[in-house]
Amino acid sequence: NFIVGFPGETEADLAELERFLTGARLDAIGVFGYSDEEGTEAVGYENKLDADVIAERLAHISQLAEELTSQRAEERVGETLQVLVESIESDEDGEVAIGRAAHQAPETDGQVVFTTREGLVPGRMVE
Template sequence: MAEGKILPYLDIPLQHASPRILKLMKRPGSADRQLARIKQWREICPDLTLRSTFIVGFPGETEEDFQMLLDFLKEARLDRVGCFKYSPVEGATANELADQVPEEVKEERWNRFMQLQQQISAERLQEKVGREILVLVDEVDEEGAIGRSMADAPEIDGAVYLNGETRVKPGDVVRVKVEHADEYDLWGTRV
């Protein structure tokens, strides 16, 4: 990564943290092993962006299973996370599993999950305030430029706002000092 040819970004579809639910999903994995890997990766590459997706409300998921997932999320402190409510897929064996989770429980768990991740995201982005990052400019208008950092996938993640910066064009890569962060976006000034 020292030569700048590899993006410090990993997308790992973890799906859940409860060993029981992972087994029902027919997915390998151990939350402890994943947490150890995440720690190692961040020691090797402190600027690494970690993204994952999770499913809540999988058939058989108990409140205890869901709490394991929240505890994992708190410890892993992933940068970017997507969460989906389980829904039946034609031909999937999970459709036949007992203990289907009611829709209102899925919704409530999804909301709790997303609220926690929003807090984690805000904390992770706050760590960037005062630092300089590279930003790829996506659009420019009379108010300024909007772009994204190496951590931001287009149309999925937040943006980096350069208020008043109109001397750039889409496709430019500029160095930006981050001055402010919220749950998903950054604001900064070109340096």
């Protein structure tokens, strides 16, 4: 997870974050815009960025993160992983099994959709 728009953040800092994200090949990337939180040291920091600048940087890095994680997901197609079967769901073609690999957090990092449901039971680890 990354915060953009932290007090004092420069264009060079943002460019460094872009280079890191592009090279790191992360499976999941969370991006948040900085905002003051009572009780934190940063509330008293100087050189705070305007809300418009934070929003612009958040949109830019969020778009980059989406592109990079989509590319990474495409790279994983056909890979063999240990996956926890979480559910059996219905779709237009019948039933499909849904699961998560170790690199996927619930509700934020995507899911595995099995190409076959045969022998898959929620709660089991499969390869």
